[in-house]
Amino acid sequence: KNQVEQSPQSLIILEGKNCTLQCNYTVSPFSNLRWYKQDTGRGPVSLTIMTFSENTKSNGRYTATLDADTKQSSLHITASQLSDSASYICVVSAIEGSQGNLIFGKGTKLSVKP
Amino acid sequence: GAVVSQHPSWVICKSGTSVKIECRSLDFQATTMFWYRQFPKQSLMLMATSNEGSKATYEQGVEKDKFLINHASLTLSTLTVTSAHPEDSSFYICSARFLAGVGDTQYFGPGTRLTVL
Numbered sequence: 001k002n003q004v005e006q007s008p009q010s011l012i013i014l015e016g017k018n019c020t021l022q023c024n025y026t027v028s029p030f031s032n033l034r035w036y037k038q039d040t041g042r043g044p045v046s047l048t049i050m051t052f053s054e055n056t057k058s059n060g061r062y063t064a065t066l067d068a069d070t071k072q073s074s075l076h077i078t079a080s081q082l083s084d085s086a087s088y089i090c091v092v093s094a095i096e097g098s099q100g101n102l103i104f105g106k107g108t109k110l111s112v113k114p
Numbered sequence: 115g116a117v118v119s120q121h122p123s124w125v126i127c128k129s130g131t132s133v134k135i136e137c138r139s140l141d142f143q144a145t146t147m148f149w150y151r152q153f154p155k156q157s158l159m160l161m162a163t164s165n166e167g168s169k170a171t172y173e174q175g176v177e178k179d180k181f182l183i184n185h186a187s188l189t190l191s192t193l194t195v196t197s198a199h200p201e202d203s204s205f206y207i208c209s210a211r212f213l214a215g216v217g218d219t220q221y222f223g224p225g226t227r228l229t230v231l
Contacts, residue, residue: 046221046222049219089157102160105157
């Protein structure tokens with residue numbers, strides 16, 4: 001069964017600190033893995049997308065890693081800001097070009113405190 | 115990046131009425147759009163896949179007669195919740211599929227909060 005598991009479920013950190021969110025998946029055949037940021041009451045916004053051959057991708061203070069062998073990904077946030085408070089969703093695409101075949105994780109809710 | 119808009123951003127209606135939600139891709143043509151529903155503290159759940167000029171494909175458990183989808187153009191898809199009931203209250207999000215370069219990606223709209231009284 002295709003699944004995406006994220007950990008932790010929620011996380012509280014102080015402003016300026018770093019944090020790492022985890023994503024494990026059992027999706028086959030794998031096409032790509034995306035990290036989205038979803039603010040409360042808003043639609044998800046894409047942070048990174050990685051294919052099988054990519055093992056790291058950065059977008060500003062966000063750095064995603066992918067280990068296709070162990071089927072694990074992480075999202076590292078550097079020097080966190082209050083505006084980073086949001087849910088971070090790991091999404092895996094099962095088949096390249098497949099319509100709507102995205103498997104969503106339940107997200108990690110990050111709270112950045114001053 | 116590509117922009118997807120939704121209208122309205124929120125709506126409150128009485129039980130039994132119908133509500134239409136629009137999803138537009140503003141700077142690209144989307145042959146495929148998707149409709150999701152998200153309940154509080156839950157992940158997005160795919161409701162249906164909408165292809166321009168053809169009937170939508172609904173996920174198991176989603177009533178096609180209750181959630182009417184029309185994808186009349188390459189930039190517009192609409193979701194109509196017919197005879198809405200309080201249990202239909204949710205956050206509805208659309209996304210548009212953009213094909214470019216090495217693969218495809220989906221751009222999400224900002225969502226529509228539906229509250230049925």
